[in-house]
Amino acid sequence: MKKLIILIAALLVTAPIAADTKAYAKNKAKGKIVLTNETCEFAGLMSRAYFYTKDHYTEEGCWMDDDLTIFVQWRREGDKRYDKKIFTVVDRW
Numbered sequence: 001m002k003k004l005i006i007l008i009a010a011l012l013v014t015a016p017i018a019a020d021t022k023a024y025a026k027n028k029a030k031g032k033i034v035l036t037n038e039t040c041e042f043a044g045l046m047s048r049a050y051f052y053t054k055d056h057y058t059e060e061g062c063w064m065d066d067d068l069t070i071f072v073q074w075r076r077e078g079d080k081r082y083d084k085k086i087f088t089v090v091d092r093w
Contacts, residue, residue: 022047023070023087029053035063035070035087043073 023035031053038048040062049063049072061074069081 021090023089025082025086025088027051027053029055029057031057033072033082033087042075046073049074 020037021034022037025033027033029051031051033051034049036048036050040046040048043062046062046064049061050058051061051074052058059074059076061072061077063070063072065071065084066081068084070084070087072080072082074080
């Protein structure tokens, strides 16, 4: 029984943590821009972002708060800056 408890505890500690949405905004393509707290794969000091359109096009990117704007490096769309006011912050409890 003790070994089982230790195994379960080890699995809980090493289990991957799911990304939480930090904020989102509507985009001009009638979809959304989503900012997460997950580490970005191709820019390690930034967090993961993605957007989607009403036509189901999706693109990945990396984001950071640069105090004045939200800076996003999209994989295909390039670098963009967004006014912070357009984003709705998601409250977590």
